[in-house]
Amino acid sequence: MTHPDPAPSPKIVVTPDSFKSTASAEDAAEWLAEGVRSVIRDAQLVLTPMADGGEGTSSLFEGERICLPTTTAAGRLTEAEYTFHAPTATAFIDVAAASGLPAVEDDPVPLTGDTYGTGVLIADAQTRGATRIVLGLGGTATVDGGTGILVALGVNPLDAAGYQLPPGGGALEKLASFDTAKVNVPAGAVEWVLLTDTTAPATGPQGAARVFGPQKGAGPEDVETLERGLARLCEVAEVDPQTPGLGAAGGVGIGLTWLSTMLHGDASHVHIVPGARAVADSNGLAEHVDGAALVITGEGRYDGQTGTGKVASVVGELAREAGAVFAIAAGSFEEASPEGTLAVTLPDVEDTREQLVRAGAEIAVAYLNTSTVQG
The missing domain is CATH 3.90.1510.10 (Glycerate kinase, domain 2)
Structure with a gap:
């Protein structure tokens, strides 16, 4: 009797912007990834902090x-x-x-x-x-x-x-x-x-x-x-x-x-x-996203200016080109995110690290549910 091969561990790219003065892009990536790992323990996590010319670039x-x-x-x-x-x-x-x-x-x-x-x-x-x-x-x-x-x-x-x-x-x-x-x-x-x-x-x-x-x-x-x-x-x-x-x-x-x-x-x-785009070219984000099942970004506020060249819009384009599920964690959503995006609002707690860990876990659960429905 042959056994089916186990499902491969999903490649998940975590590539957030900084959250103004509360979390650097590096910290945000670490904490979102920690939340993902608490749900999808065998995930191949790739952390690629991002910026768009603002603080932390x-x-x-x-x-x-x-x-x-x-x-x-x-x-x-x-x-x-x-x-x-x-x-x-x-x-x-x-x-x-x-x-x-x-x-x-x-x-x-x-x-x-x-x-x-x-x-x-x-x-x-x-x-x-x-x-x-x-x-x-x-x-x-x-x-x-x-x-x-x-x-x-x-x-x-x-x-x-x-x-x-x-x-x-x-x-x-x-x-x-x-x-x-x-x-x-x-x-x-x-x-x-x-x-x-x-x-x-x-x-x-x-x-x-x-x-x-x-x-x-x-x-x-x-x-x-x-x-x-x-x-x-x-x-x-x-x-x-x-x-x-x-x-x-x-x-x-x-x-x-x-x-x-x-x-x-x-x-x-x-x-x-x-x-x-310049930061993505510099850190090889397109290569990291290639073959990813899920791409996660994050920023303080998702609003009307997001689509004019900010991190979430560029990461979203690269995720779609790679055929990956795209997720955004944000402090608030003042505009609807693109159709098919997993959009998670940061929980209302004081500690930034806890906010991002919990958001990462919520995204991971939503991704698993999406994968189950699609699969």
Whole structure:
């Protein structure tokens, strides 16, 4: 009598984004996997932390972690880290590391917040030998069009009377010109790779001020002020405000495109690319997903912006291409997930680890039930 071969252990890929300031992508992957393993004990688990250009992106790249003093979006002293990969002369920097929302969440600075602190990191990276800066454009507290970075690199925005503008996007509508007498040419002339988590343009109904301003504490009048400021910046910088992705990180790409064009004569040294795709290419996610039975991702909130290039949308595409079951664990679902997705809301408990372990177990149970029904 012959016995049927036992069912092979399912290959399960766990590839979440970070959960804002509560769990890194690495921790989230570990804890979701722990929950899966409690239900499917023989699973072949592959953990591939993900990011889309927001908080935690730079830590997923290979290289030395550099920590140095800088300033928050509100101009207060802080410390921030980035990754420097010497063999390729590449620095991986999250704008959120210095200029992120968590540091000013209790006292938002939508009109006066700036990216000067990120510029300090960029200048430091160049002194270490970086000729290529990969900048993660997500999770910022600012809508300054990247002018804070410009100031840190020696470029001063001026009003019509020749006075330097105060920090932040609230003053940009008065912009008349830039003083470039003290520009840090080596830092400004690097190859820029801007990782976006959105396709939003700089201005308009889907632009940086109107879509992301309220998330950064901007009221209705503030939003209109920031909208006028970004429009004026694009005009002075001679940058097309409707360029997809230019609205990421409060329009950081505007200032950097102007700077690079001023130094090189064109914008060929600025590359605006989808962050989640770039990270997936770097960590070999497509190869990991190949042959998987189940692919699990996670993020803090699944909403209307998820489909514009965030981790869940990219992971979902790869899962579907591989013929795998796709699951999402999220703190909340403000939009319906794609048909056929296993969507699990994190349980309402205090401990983040427990939330994710329990979500992983719930996904595993749902997957087994789905497999039984389909099989």
